[in-house]
Amino acid sequence: MQTAIKLDNISKTFNHGKPTQVDAIKDVGLTIQSGEFVVIVGSNGSGKTTLLNLISGSIPPSSGIISINDADVTKLADHERSKWIARVFQNPLSGTASELSILDNFRLAAIRTKAKGLTIGVNNAFKAAVRNKVATLGMGLENKIEQPMGTLSGGQRQALTLLMSVMDECKVLLLDEPTAALDPRSAAVVMQTADKLSKEFNLTTILVTHNLKDAFTYGNRIIQMAEGLVIKDHDAKAKNGLTQNDLFDWFS
Numbered sequence: 001m002q003t004a005i006k007l008d009n010i011s012k013t014f015n016h017g018k019p020t021q022v023d024a025i026k027d028v029g030l031t032i033q034s035g036e037f038v039v040i041v042g043s044n045g046s047g048k049t050t051l052l053n054l055i056s057g058s059i060p061p062s063s064g065i066i067s068i069n070d071a072d073v074t075k076l077a078d079h080e081r082s083k084w085i086a087r088v089f090q091n092p093l094s095g096t097a098s099e100l101s102i103l104d105n106f107r108l109a110a111i112r113t114k115a116k117g118l119t120i121g122v123n124n125a126f127k128a129a130v131r132n133k134v135a136t137l138g139m140g141l142e143n144k145i146e147q148p149m150g151t152l153s154g155g156q157r158q159a160l161t162l163l164m165s166v167m168d169e170c171k172v173l174l175l176d177e178p179t180a181a182l183d184p185r186s187a188a189v190v191m192q193t194a195d196k197l198s199k200e201f202n203l204t205t206i207l208v209t210h211n212l213k214d215a216f217t218y219g220n221r222i223i224q225m226a227e228g229l230v231i232k233d234h235d236a237k238a239k240n241g242l243t244q245n246d247l248f249d250w251f252s
C-alpha cells in the first residue's frame with residue numbers, strides 16, 4: 001500500500017517564548033496509507049484542527065517534516081498543496097459562493113481544479129455533466145442547478161461542497177467537523193455522501209468529529225488526541241472491536 005500522508009516528528013508551538021505559549025502538537029509521528037479513512041477524536045484543545053491545518057499547509061510546523069505521496073511538502077503553502085488536498089469545514093457557507101448558482105459554483109470549481117471530464121465553456125455538455133454528478137447525491141438537486149447556492153439548506157450546501165471538492169485529482173479529503181452546524185437528518189446525508197465519495201474515488205480521508213455515532217460508524221482507523229499527542233491509534237480490526245460505550249471515553 002502507498003503512503004499518502006506522513007508526519008515525522010511534527011511539533012507546533014503558538015506564541016513561542018510568550019506567557020501565552022501553547023504547545024499544540026508535540027513531536028507527533030503519523031503515517032496514513034492511501035485509501036485509509038481516519039477518524040480523529042479528542043477533547044477541546046487537544047490539537048485536532050491544528051493537525052489538519054498542518055497537513056493542509058494553512059500553517060507551517062515549528063519543526064518536523066510533512067510528506068504527501070512520498071514528496072516533502074513541509075515548505076509548500078496550502079494553495080500549492082491543493083491539487084492533492086480538499087478540505088471541508090464546519091460552516092456550510094465557507095465552501096461555496098451564495099449569490100452564484102449551483103452550476104456557476106461548479107464552473108468555478110472546474111476552472112480552479114481543471115477537473116477531468118468536465119469541459120468548461122461547452123455549455124450544454126457542462127450542464128448535463130453537472131446535472132448527472134449532482135443527481136448522484138440523491139437529493140433532487142439536479143433540477144435546481146440554476147438556483148443560487150444561498151437558497152439551499154446547510155446540508156445541501158455541504159453535500160455539494162463535498163462533491164465539488166473531489167471533482168479533480170485530489171487524493172486527500174480533510175473533513176473538519178463537517179456536520180457540526182447541521183440538523184441530524186442533513187448531517188447524516190452529508191456523512192453518507194462523504195463516505196460514498198471517499199470509497200468511490202479511493203480518497204485518503206481524515207474526519208475530525210465530536211459526534212460519537214459518526215466516529216463509531218465511519219472510517220477504518222480511529223485516533224485519539226490529547227494535549228497535542230496521539231494517545232490511541234486503532235486499526236480497522238481494533239476499531240470494529242469497540243462498542244459505542246468504549247468510544248465514549250475517547251472523547252474526553
Ligand SMILES: Nc1ncnc2c1ncn2[C@@H]1O[C@H](COP(=O)(O)OP(=O)(O)OP(=O)(O)O)[C@@H](O)[C@H]1O
Pocket residue numbers: 014015022023024042043044045046047048049050051
Ligand atoms: N492560531 C493560534 N494561536 C494560538 N493558539 C492556538 C492557535 N490555534 C490553536 N491554538 C491553541 O492550540 C491548542 C489546540 O487547538 P486546536 O484548535 O487544534 O484543538 P482542537 O482539538 O481542534 O479543539 P476543538 O475540539 O475545540 O476544535 C489549543 O490550546 C488552542 O487554543
